[in-house]
Amino acid sequence: MPIDTTDIDRLAQILERSGVASIEIEENGQSLKLVMETGKSTASLLAAPTETSYETAIVAKADVAGIFVAAHPWRTKPFVEPGQAIEAGEIVGLVKIGRLYVPVLSPAAGIVDSIVAEAGATVGYGTPIVSFRSAA
Numbered sequence: 001m002p003i004d005t006t007d008i009d010r011l012a013q014i015l016e017r018s019g020v021a022s023i024e025i026e027e028n029g030q031s032l033k034l035v036m037e038t039g040k041s042t043a044s045l046l047a048a049p050t051e052t053s054y055e056t057a058i059v060a061k062a063d064v065a066g067i068f069v070a071a072h073p074w075r076t077k078p079f080v081e082p083g084q085a086i087e088a089g090e091i092v093g094l095v096k097i098g099r100l101y102v103p104v105l106s107p108a109a110g111i112v113d114s115i116v117a118e119a120g121a122t123v124g125y126g127t128p129i130v131s132f133r134s135a136a
Helices: 005-018 042-046
Strands: 022-027 030-035 058-061 066-069 091-097 100-105 110-115 128-133
Touching: 005 022, 005 030, 058 100, 091 128
Parallel strands: none
Antiparallel strands: 022 030, 058 128, 066 091, 091 100, 110 128
8 A cells, every 4th residue: 555645754854853864664666765864953044033933934844865956957946046936846955865856846926935955855755945935
């Protein structure tokens, strides 16, 4: 039976609360590995001084663990830049897992405030990637 994204989210929350850095589950030919950021907690990211608080901002988050890529490998221009208007479902970055690139999508339309993740940084499930405010 496939693992549901709500189960992954619950596991990530349990890992964060318990202070465990990673977990790997293998069952019936399927495997799942969750790696939490170390050194920076989500709480410290939320408290970082910016124009917009992450608690009230809209945040596009990584759905998988890997390396954050701000621009397509064949292009030099990043997917988004601060001040840029974006639509819901628009690609705001990529997470590289080996040779696979997984898109990070905007959950809503808005104006980009900042690129939270540093290009080339290791990101975990749920890591904030781009912060933006509602266009309305």
